[in-house]
Amino acid sequence: MTEHGGTSQRRRVIDGLVHRISTGELRPGARLPGENRLAEEFSVSRGTVRKALAELQRQRRIETRTGVGSFVTFDGADLDFSMSWTAALTQAGVDTETEVVLLERRDDPGFAREHGLGTAAFVAVDRVRRITGGPAVSLERSLVPATPDLADLPETGLAGGSLGTELERAGLIPHHGESWAGARPLSPGDAELLGRPPGTVFLHTVRLSFAADGAFVEHVTSLLDPDRFRLHHTFGAAR
Structure with a gap:
């Protein structure tokens, strides 16, 4: 050429x-x-x-971020690790169905002490996510503060099945936090929820998020189908 x-x-x-x-x-x-x-x-x-x-x-039309770290992809499409998987998959154009399998109030003083939180009252939300018309691809377990706007969720349910919508309504918008990723075999209970054999290895992610004022927003652990999700790590600047 x-x-x-x-x-x-x-x-x-x-x-x-x-x-x-x-x-x-x-x-x-x-x-x-x-x-x-x-x-x-x-x-x-x-x-x-x-x-x-x-x-x-x-020309400053785009920005290449150095050392942006790790994020998750779904079938090759980049997903924003900082947002909920529902929002991230929707942004990527993936149609999903969500089943809430647990929604309850929970006291967890140990978790509160570990993260320096002012309350030990939480709402626990477990969800199985499926590709529309297809298999289950993730199991997500969230712990959010039992604020006045969220404490009644076990009775009222999630608006539109979306925890993100409820958090936004309560004024809890993720601003910063931490995330981790690894892998682990499915326990018998998790395997039953996901329709997989026990011991199947899934990608395991943890995200801890806080609002701009430092208020605790959400702790969520996710089990993600490794046939559909991948961990992607970037480093350095593009040449």
């Missing part, structure tokens, strides 16, 4: 992405498609895509 041809192809990728940004197809904060997908869409090499992205970064 001649240098002129390479420059022309790079310009085509740049112009195409600039158009998506300017028309709002790619909104501020949105994650760009991966290099492989862009290379396929524009029928160019990954090297050409990298050079186009570097130019867009130089």
Whole structure:
């Protein structure tokens, strides 16, 4: 390929992405498609895509974050680890069905002491998530504070089946926190809920989130089907 041809192809990728940004197809904060997908869409090499992205970064149209750490993907689509899996999967265009399998008030002084919380009263919410018309792909166990707006959830249920909606209504918006990921075999009880053989290894994630003022929002542990979810780690700056 001649240098002129390479420059022309790079310009085509740049112009195409600039158009998506300017028309709002790619909104501020949105994650760009991966290099492989862009290379396929524009029928160019990954090297050409990298050079186009570097130019867009130089123009400050996009931002490449150094050391952004780990996040989870679903069937190759990036999921925002900071939000609930419902919201993340919906954002990725995945249709899911959610079954609430436990919704109860719970006192847990040990958890409160461990995380320096001012209350030991919580609401526990366990949910099994399925691909619409398909198998179960996750089991999520959340612990949220039993504030006046949330304490009655065991009687009233979740609005639209969404814990995120209830947290937002209570003014508990995740702002910062921590997350961990590993793997573990399914216990007999978890395996029954997910329709898998006991001992099947699932991806295991934990997310602890707080509001901007430091108020505790949610502690959620998730078991994710490793055939559909992957842990993705990034480091360094794109060249």
